[in-house]
Amino acid sequence: MDARLRRVNKEIADCKNDKTSNIKIELIDESPFHLKGSFPGPEGTPYEGGHFEVDIVIPDSYPFQPVKMKFITKVYHPNVSSASGAICLDILKDAWSPVLTLKSTLISLQSLLCSPEPNDPQDAEVAKHYTTSKNSFDDTAIYWTQIYAGGPGPKKKGKASVVQESSRDEIAIAGLERAHVEQFEALGFEKSKVVR
Amino acid sequence: MSSDYEISDDDESYYYDDEDMMDGTQDDEEDIDMADFGDDFRVAPKSKRKSYELDYDSLTQKAVEQLMESDVDYICGIFGVETSTAALLLRHMSWNKERLIELYMDNPSKILVAAGVTVEEPSAQGAAIRSHSSTSSGRRPTRSASKLLGMGSGSKSPKPTHNLALTKAPKPPKPIPFVCPICYDDSPDLRQLSLDCEHCFCSGCWTAYVGSKINDEAEHDIRCMAEGCTLATPDTFVRAILMSPTVDHEEQAANAATWARFQELLVRHFVASNPNLKYCPYPSCTNTVSCPSASSKASLTTIVPVVSCGARGIAGSSQGSSLGSKEHKFCFGCAIESDHRPVVCGVAKLWLKKCRDDSETANWIKSNTKECPKCMSTIEKNGGCNHMTCKKCKHDFCWVCMGPWSEHGTSWYSCNRYDEKGGSDARDAQSRSRASLERYLHYYNRWANHEQSAKLSVELYAKTEKKMEDMQITSSLTWIEVQFMKKAVEEVEKCRTTLKWTYAMAYYLAKGNEKELFEDNQRDLERAVEDLSELLESPIEAENIPTMRQQVTDKTVYVQNRNEIVLADTAAGFVEGRWKWDVQVEGFDAPEGPDY
Numbered sequence: 001m002d003a004r005l006r007r008v009n010k011e012i013a014d015c016k017n018d019k020t021s022n023i024k025i026e027l028i029d030e031s032p033f034h035l036k037g038s039f040p041g042p043e044g045t046p047y048e049g050g051h052f053e054v055d056i057v058i059p060d061s062y063p064f065q066p067v068k069m070k071f072i073t074k075v076y077h078p079n080v081s082s083a084s085g086a087i088c089l090d091i092l093k094d095a096w097s098p099v100l101t102l103k104s105t106l107i108s109l110q111s112l113l114c115s116p117e118p119n120d121p122q123d124a125e126v127a128k129h130y131t132t133s134k135n136s137f138d139d140t141a142i143y144w145t146q147i148y149a150g151g152p153g154p155k156k157k158g159k160a161s162v163v164q165e166s167s168r169d170e171i172a173i174a175g176l177e178r179a180h181v182e183q184f185e186a187l188g189f190e191k192s193k194v195v196r
Numbered sequence: 197m198s199s200d201y202e203i204s205d206d207d208e209s210y211y212y213d214d215e216d217m218m219d220g221t222q223d224d225e226e227d228i229d230m231a232d233f234g235d236d237f238r239v240a241p242k243s244k245r246k247s248y249e250l251d252y253d254s255l256t257q258k259a260v261e262q263l264m265e266s267d268v269d270y271i272c273g274i275f276g277v278e279t280s281t282a283a284l285l286l287r288h289m290s291w292n293k294e295r296l297i298e299l300y301m302d303n304p305s306k307i308l309v310a311a312g313v314t315v316e317e318p319s320a321q322g323a324a325i326r327s328h329s330s331t332s333s334g335r336r337p338t339r340s341a342s343k344l345l346g347m348g349s350g351s352k353s354p355k356p357t358h359n360l361a362l363t364k365a366p367k368p369p370k371p372i373p374f375v376c377p378i379c380y381d382d383s384p385d386l387r388q389l390s391l392d393c394e395h396c397f398c399s400g401c402w403t404a405y406v407g408s409k410i411n412d413e414a415e416h417d418i419r420c421m422a423e424g425c426t427l428a429t430p431d432t433f434v435r436a437i438l439m440s441p442t443v444d445h446e447e448q449a450a451n452a453a454t455w456a457r458f459q460e461l462l463v464r465h466f467v468a469s470n471p472n473l474k475y476c477p478y479p480s481c482t483n484t485v486s487c488p489s490a491s492s493k494a495s496l497t498t499i500v501p502v503v504s505c506g507a508r509g510i511a512g513s514s515q516g517s518s519l520g521s522k523e524h525k526f527c528f529g530c531a532i533e534s535d536h537r538p539v540v541c542g543v544a545k546l547w548l549k550k551c552r553d554d555s556e557t558a559n560w561i562k563s564n565t566k567e568c569p570k571c572m573s574t575i576e577k578n579g580g581c582n583h584m585t586c587k588k589c590k591h592d593f594c595w596v597c598m599g600p601w602s603e604h605g606t607s608w609y610s611c612n613r614y615d616e617k618g619g620s621d622a623r624d625a626q627s628r629s630r631a632s633l634e635r636y637l638h639y640y641n642r643w644a645n646h647e648q649s650a651k652l653s654v655e656l657y658a659k660t661e662k663k664m665e666d667m668q669i670t671s672s673l674t675w676i677e678v679q680f681m682k683k684a685v686e687e688v689e690k691c692r693t694t695l696k697w698t699y700a701m702a703y704y705l706a707k708g709n710e711k712e713l714f715e716d717n718q719r720d721l722e723r724a725v726e727d728l729s730e731l732l733e734s735p736i737e738a739e740n741i742p743t744m745r746q747q748v749t750d751k752t753v754y755v756q757n758r759n760e761i762v763l764a765d766t767a768a769g770f771v772e773g774r775w776k777w778d779v780q781v782e783g784f785d786a787p788e789g790p791d792y
């Protein structure tokens with residue numbers, strides 16, 4: 001059997017059998033080389049409670065060339081493009097090693113959510129937000145987690161009131177795209193609830 | 197991967213700089229090295245050099261490899277290390293021997309770690325190597341040369357790697373059974389290999405990994421596959437992986453090609469590290485040109501370092517065709533992959549950029565059809581000659597300026613010189629900008645035309661060869677005796693390249709006597725070329741062949757001389773600092789006066 005196929009099949013099986021980890025890898029279609037990974041947002045971060053999905057493409061020369069991964073779920077994070085989901089992480093580039101696996105790479109993504117690297121940003125705007133105003137950044141990241149990753153939203157006390165202003169920039173502060181807000185409005189939510 | 201190594205003191209001296217290469221000791225050494233190789237490695241013997249031509253050498257890949265070997269031997273001799281260790285160290289330092297010796301004397305283990313020769317002792321001080329996650333298997337740093345486990349190379353005991361070599365602890369027995377941590381193969385007959393770090397992987401994974409690095413990434417710096425392990429694969433290891441016999445012949449051939457590619461990458465890296473050398477840019481050519489006199493930026497204001505690697509032909513084209521025998525000419529000083537004499541690199545670059553930026557406006561000129569200025573019937577250009585005769589009304593005119601051809605022979609008419617009058621009369625901004633576009637188009641028009649004509653000379657070659665065959669039949673001339681036709685076509689093509697670039701030069705030359713003299717030479721060459729070009733395209737009648745042969749030969753010699761004059765005088769002007777520009781050109785003085 002093709003060495004790449006054998007390895008990927010084993011990786012998928014190992015991940016399935018591992019009951020202790022919370023990393024999931026599923027097929028998207030019949031191909032074992034285009035997969036979907038997912039994991040819960042790490043506790044104690046603005047991503048807590050969210051469910052994050054990752055698009056996985058396995059290149060021909062895998063595992064000797066790195067796997068290609070990007071977020072399907074929108075993430076508000078300095079090292080993740082807010083538009084495309086592209087990820088800036090060394091092990092996906094020159095620090096890749098063939099002994100790394102899909103699972104270990106997904107774990108690295110999960111820990112990237114815990115420890116952003118604003119000095120090596122993928123999204124300059126988000127990185128600037130992170131370095132200039134950490135509280136406000138956290139608020140936006142929590143909203144994104146709520147809207148896009150099914151998170152619980154802001155805790156009742158404190159933080160939420162910071163973004164209560166009703167200026168027309170509120171959407172921008174929340175970092176949401178207008179289209180998404182309109183989508184929610186169309187579903188019957190009041191705008192003020194979507195962009196609190 | 198090499199980023200672990202920090203250049204602590206001054207970055208500048210880490211790499212060569214212009215001055216070093218101009219008169220450093222390194223230079224002298226290499227000159228001696230080159231001389232030692234003798235003619236076996238010179239690709240083409242040098243014919244006598246013109247005043248505007250440079251001294252340079254063409255080196256085959258093998259010759260460059262010998263230069264690399266002598267550097268490696270030199271370092272081996274000083275440090276007392278193995279060949280593959282010296283090679284890794286030199287590559288890490290971009291082949292800067294002096295700097296390598298300095299750093300090695302200062303702190304050998306630091307540079308050995310950075311180059312991937314050894315992994316750092318856990319207790320050692322100095323630069324920390326990248327931390328690695330718990331997923332990587334335990335690694336036990338050692339300090340000897342790499343070895344191939346289970347590959348039958350154990351008979352040769354490795355020499356001490358460097359002067360810090362320690363006694364090695366006896367190896368613990370391998371844990372059995374072995375499962376390759378990459379492909380998860382656990383067959384008992386699996387061959388396992390490791391570097392000194394003893395991160396074991398199966399031979400199939402090593403081959404695939406090394407192949408992917410070399411072929412997919414064009415990378416010669418290959419490190420261990422274990423996560424965070426910075427140990428580099430010595431050449432002996434790469435060779436053993438790729439060149440060991442396999443059952444599958446196809447696989448063996450692919451591996452051999454990968455090994456050849458690896459060696460080419462090493463040569464390319466060496467050449468790129470040395471400003472005296474440049475790799476031939478022609479596809480699948482592996483020659484290198486050595487031209488120390490053009491290695492500094494400063495030299496490029498006085499010379500146009502057009503060189504030829506000595507090889508001919510473009511991959512994929514047949515030997516007999518004009519492409520099949522095309523000389524590998526390129527500029528040593530810039531990225532232009534052809535002859536841009538007489539104009540210096542800086543001006544050539546400016547001009548090409550302008551042409552790119554203004555390509556929209558100028559596109560219409562490039563079209564290959566025009567209308568006869570008299571009867572307006574469509575005329576297609578098919579040869580390189582600019583003397584057009586309308587098939588319908590028999591009007592003779594110039595393809596470039598569309599003026600009557602009859603005026604081109606007279607001394608007062610110059611097709612090549614732009615009449616600045618219109619420009620200086622312009623009062624308002626709009627007519628000034630129209631005038632400036634017109635001025636540009638004047639030069640661009642002629643530039644593009646010569647380029648087009650030179651391209652059409654491929655057709656002319658074919659036609660000429662046919663004529664040469666006919667001549668042998670209709671006259672008593674032998675094959676050798678009809679070569680004058682081919683020579684003439686070659687000369688015309690060469691001169692059109694010169695002419696083309698003279699228009700780029702004239703566009704930027706500041707007004708004045710020097711420019712006028714330049715344009716006189718340009719005009720004389722242009723006329724001579726058009727004359728010869730016309731003669732070559734005229735029909736041949738059997739009874740005229742002896743006269744025609746004489747005419748063509750004479751005109752070829754004349755054209756050759758005119759071309760010599762343009763090239764030699766322009767080159768001399770650069771050396772004398774005679775040429776002044778009306779724009780700022782890299783390396784030249786700022787233009788005088790606000791003329792434009």
Ligand SMILES: [Zn+2]
Pocket residue numbers: 376377378379380381397398399400401402
């Ligand atoms: Zn393997």
Ligand SMILES: [Zn+2]
Pocket residue numbers: 335391393394395420421422425426427
């Ligand atoms: Zn290793």
Ligand SMILES: [Zn+2]
Pocket residue numbers: 476477478481482483505506507524
């Ligand atoms: Zn070449």
Ligand SMILES: [Zn+2]
Pocket residue numbers: 501527528529530531532536540541544
């Ligand atoms: Zn050049």
Ligand SMILES: [Zn+2]
Pocket residue numbers: 568569570571572573586587588589590591
């Ligand atoms: Zn006509």
Ligand SMILES: [Zn+2]
Pocket residue numbers: 594595596597598599604611
């Ligand atoms: Zn003309």
